[in-house]
Amino acid sequence: MANSTHAHLRYNILDHCFRNKSYSFEELLNVVNEGIEELFPGERISERTLREDIKVFRDKKDGFGAPLKEGMRTYKYSETNFSIAQRPLQKYEQYLIDAAQQLLSRFENHPKYNKLAEALIKFQDEEEQENDAKKILFYDHNEEYKGIKHLKPLYLAIKKKQALQIVYKGFKDKESSVFEFHPHILKQYNRRWFVFGYNKTVERWQHSIPLDERLISFETLEDVNYSDSDKDWEIFFRTMVGVTRINENVERVVVRFHNGRENYFKTKPFQPDYEEFFEEDKQDQVWFETIINKELVQQLLSYGQELEVLEPEQLKIQMREHSNTMQQFYKE
Numbered sequence: 001m002a003n004s005t006h007a008h009l010r011y012n013i014l015d016h017c018f019r020n021k022s023y024s025f026e027e028l029l030n031v032v033n034e035g036i037e038e039l040f041p042g043e044r045i046s047e048r049t050l051r052e053d054i055k056v057f058r059d060k061k062d063g064f065g066a067p068l069k070e071g072m073r074t075y076k077y078s079e080t081n082f083s084i085a086q087r088p089l090q091k092y093e094q095y096l097i098d099a100a101q102q103l104l105s106r107f108e109n110h111p112k113y114n115k116l117a118e119a120l121i122k123f124q125d126e127e128e129q130e131n132d133a134k135k136i137l138f139y140d141h142n143e144e145y146k147g148i149k150h151l152k153p154l155y156l157a158i159k160k161k162q163a164l165q166i167v168y169k170g171f172k173d174k175e176s177s178v179f180e181f182h183p184h185i186l187k188q189y190n191r192r193w194f195v196f197g198y199n200k201t202v203e204r205w206q207h208s209i210p211l212d213e214r215l216i217s218f219e220t221l222e223d224v225n226y227s228d229s230d231k232d233w234e235i236f237f238r239t240m241v242g243v244t245r246i247n248e249n250v251e252r253v254v255v256r257f258h259n260g261r262e263n264y265f266k267t268k269p270f271q272p273d274y275e276e277f278f279e280e281d282k283q284d285q286v287w288f289e290t291i292i293n294k295e296l297v298q299q300l301l302s303y304g305q306e307l308e309v310l311e312p313e314q315l316k317i318q319m320r321e322h323s324n325t326m327q328q329f330y331k332e
Helices: 009-018 025-039 047-057 091-107 111-129 147-159 233-238 263-266 294-300 313-329
Strands: 164-168 177-189 192-199 205-209 216-220 248-255 283-291 306-309
Touching: 009 025, 009 047, 009 147, 025 047, 111 233, 147 177, 147 192, 164 248, 177 205, 177 233, 248 263, 248 313, 263 283, 294 313
Parallel strands: none
Antiparallel strands: 164 177, 164 216, 177 192, 192 205, 248 283, 248 306
């Protein structure tokens, strides 16, 4: 390997390029150097280093065995589903991972990195599974979720302020739609990722796209001015449950719990800004202000007969309709 400095970064950039469209050698060199300069200002690679990287990709014995045809003027995987992320780790990559794990373990007890301890133990458990060790962790994971492959490219598009051309087909759509999209933030909900941004084609701000099979493909639109957002996303999401925002009407919701389920809610509230009542006869009740959407209704329904909506009336009607429909399912 001619140049091991930030090789992992170069490989990730190249893998993304090869999976999405055809690039000439010069275009690849520019894209890789742009990616390097974002994290390592002033640093670039030579044509020789890029040629060595491409050899590593093609090498079936000591490299990735990537499906990159020889003698072509452009570079693109001939197998659309291929990714180096699916290949076994290189020896030096395993060394880097081990070193990174040891470094990060220094911070796992620091309050600023509370989530790091969980991430490290998950990673360690996954590593031990490869050595046939007994599985210890069983965490909530969507094994059928394919949309995770879109996460990093969209993250980079947001950082680089790039406009995208999206090809999207909803579950009930007969034909796919194509539109110009300016991504702003990524949001995870219910083990699924969503990207929010500006749909310029229909002039809709805070447009959300799920990162799953409905997102057919996307590519960067060159020479298109990026439309940024001044939205306070923290407030935007704290006034709603989930990702569906069909209006801006924030309403006061009051619910009563039965069988002590208010204690469970308080350990994991689906609306973080909830308030408790001081009255003695309302200790089983909480209230919060939110937008009424389908995700809120789904969360309320998850409590079954142990939750009662007291207000607003509109939400009580929705819950009653759901209850009546379900009652029809179980008639003898």
